[in-house]
Amino acid sequence: AQSVAQPEDQVNVAEGNPLTVKCTYSVSGNPYLFWYVQYPNRGLQFLLKYITGDNLVKGSYGFEAEFNKSQTSFHLKKPSALVSDSALYFCAVRKVGGSARQLTFGSGTQLTVLP
Amino acid sequence: EPEVTQTPSHQVTQMGQEVILRCVPISNHLYFYWYRQILGQKVEFLVSFYNNEISEKSEIFDDQFSVERPDGSNFTLKIRSTKLEDSAMYFCASRDLYEQYFGPGTRLTVT
Numbered sequence: 613a614q615s616v617a618q619p620e621d622q623v624n625v626a627e628g629n630p631l632t633v634k635c636t637y638s639v640s641g642n643p644y645l646f647w648y649v650q651y652p653n654r655g656l657q658f659l660l661k662y663i664t665g666d667n668l669v670k671g672s673y674g675f676e677a678e679f680n681k682s683q684t685s686f687h688l689k690k691p692s693a694l695v696s697d698s699a700l701y702f703c704a705v706r707k708v709g710g711s712a713r714q715l716t717f718g719s720g721t722q723l724t725v726l727p
Numbered sequence: 728e729p730e731v732t733q734t735p736s737h738q739v740t741q742m743g744q745e746v747i748l749r750c751v752p753i754s755n756h757l758y759f760y761w762y763r764q765i766l767g768q769k770v771e772f773l774v775s776f777y778n779n780e781i782s783e784k785s786e787i788f789d790d791q792f793s794v795e796r797p798d799g800s801n802f803t804l805k806i807r808s809t810k811l812e813d814s815a816m817y818f819c820a821s822r823d824l825y826e827q828y829f830g831p832g833t834r835l836t837v838t
Contacts, residue, residue: 644825655818655831656770663825702770714760714772714783715827 614639616705618718625693626726633688633721635677635703642708645686646715647677650700659701662686673697693725729753731830733819739836740809748804748833750819758822759802761794763787763815764832770818776802809837 647659660671704715761773820827
């Protein structure tokens with residue numbers, strides 16, 4: 613079975629400061645990892661993914677994430693937060709190959725960027 | 728840029744009624760999914776669909792649920808007899824090689 617943990621329900625950061633949203637995963641075998649963002653009353657928007665290769669993945673809106681296999685983590689980062697980044701962020705995992713092609717999501721982290 | 732669309736955006740129904748939620752996936756995608764998100768909770772997988780049949784389903788996807796691709800463009804989720812606990816946001820997704828693209832969701836309210 614695959615699972616995702618987002619240990620923080622809420623992250624607050626001041627505008628202009630760096631932000632980190634944490635994610636750890638559990639999957640048998642190699643993972644595909646994803647970050648999605650959800651604004652109020654909106655659907656899930658794709659931010660970035662890790663498939664293979666470079667452990668540092670760059671995505672939309674200046675976000676990046678670092679895949680760490682030994683720590684089974686895929687933390688989302690941004691060097692300088694904007695108020696408009698305030699939203700609900702979901703980490704998701706899918707096993708490479710196999711029959712389990714659906715995404716398993718974490719519980720989400722509400723990011724609030726304070727002006 | 729192509730996108731997944733869903734209709735309606737909000738559906739209110741009475742308990743015991745049948746509802747059909749509609750999705751138009753991205754045209755060249757071959758894998759389709761339904762997920763749901765109960766208010767304040769995580770997004771949960773319901774079912775995946777490939778080559779005109781269900782490829783996987785979760786324990787949530789019981790006999791009250793069914794999916795269909797009635798033509799070349801639509802992908803539907805039917806709930807035969809809705810329950811109060813079916814109230815949720817339902818997301819459709821379609822997939823290219825790696826990435827799932829999600830629609831804006833249908834908010835289902837069962838009264």
